[in-house]
Amino acid sequence: MELTEATRVTAAILLFALVTVETGGMYLVRVVRGAAPATPFQLAFARAGHAHAGVLLVLSLVGLLYADAAGLDGGVGVVARSGVPAAALLMSGGFFFASMGAGRTQPNRLIVLVSLGAVALAAGLVALGVGLLRS
Numbered sequence: 001m002e003l004t005e006a007t008r009v010t011a012a013i014l015l016f017a018l019v020t021v022e023t024g025g026m027y028l029v030r031v032v033r034g035a036a037p038a039t040p041f042q043l044a045f046a047r048a049g050h051a052h053a054g055v056l057l058v059l060s061l062v063g064l065l066y067a068d069a070a071g072l073d074g075g076v077g078v079v080a081r082s083g084v085p086a087a088a089l090l091m092s093g094g095f096f097f098a099s100m101g102a103g104r105t106q107p108n109r110l111i112v113l114v115s116l117g118a119v120a121l122a123a124g125l126v127a128l129g130v131g132l133l134r135s
Contacts, residue, residue, distance in 0.1 A: 083124015
């Protein structure tokens with residue numbers, strides 16, 4: 001199967017983004033070892049943000065292949081190819097940014113990014129699923 005230009009470029013970007021998840025994992029190890037200060041709340045949110053980033057980026061790569069296999073283009077193709085990567089940024093960013101600040105024990109207003117990410121995830125998956133069923 002030959003990849004579309006959009007899929008090829010997006011996949012390359014996602015692979016580079018996975019390197020940032022690796023870097024975040026090194027930070028998480030520092031927190032767990034006590035080398036970086038964090039409250040139990042911040043540790044939980046760091047784990048959630050890290051996990052969401054990694055899983056959703058890998059799911060994004062899989063979704064790109066399905067979008068190409070289904071021949072999705074136009075608006076549906078854009079949503080199918082970008083919804084899950086957007087969710088990876090929004091959801092993980094929501095966990096990280098909502099827990100920033102020394103001694104924080106509850107999320108700040110940026111927790112709304114997690115909900116926006118859930119909407120992006122649903123839109124991307126529905127567009128991909130409908131596109132696959134119609135192909």
